[in-house]
Amino acid sequence: MAAIPNVWHLRRVAEAQQSAFPSETSVPHSPDVNGAKDFFYVCPGHMKDRGFATPIVDEAEVVAKRRKEEMEQEIQKVKFEYEEKIKNKKAKDKGSKDAKKDEKHDKKEKAKREEEEQQAEKEKDDRVRPVAGPAQL
Incomplete structure (x- = not known):
């Protein structure tokens, strides 16, 4: 046996x-x-x-396992850094979009104010003309 x-x-x-x-x-x-x-x-x-x-204990297997764990940690670190970078970029882009929105809003406000001023000037001219008009004839 x-x-x-x-x-x-x-x-x-x-x-x-x-x-x-x-x-x-x-x-x-x-x-x-x-x-x-x-x-x-x-x-x-x-x-x-x-x-x-x-x-x-297979030493080669232990070394390979340790190396794989280190690579996984490095991958996680790179992923985290990339996500942070993207998040910061989006926040920065959002800030610039907000600034562009504010700028467009400011332009609209300015155009509206100018239009109101022109309207007020036109109304003033319309009131002044009839009074001045018949006296000149």
Whole structure:
């Protein structure tokens, strides 16, 4: 009979499949070697015990994960800066649009005042002409 390697993979137990002891929710199992499967139930506390089991750490995977996290942070930072820039630009554009609106409003007000002044001048001239008109004839 072939020896089972001392390499175990951790799986979690479904609630419906739990053993007689509900605290045993972890199942280390060995890979299928020559049709032999080996597994046992343990509680999560044993899996944290350094004397019981030690995880196999792939350094390249850890470095890749760290690099990916750093890239995600950088992407989030750039997105935030871009959104702030767009927000500031919109606020600035809105300010200039408001200034343009104010300028248009001022022009309209000025034109209206000039029109009222011309109207008042015309009315004044109309009142003055009839009085001056017959005297000159």
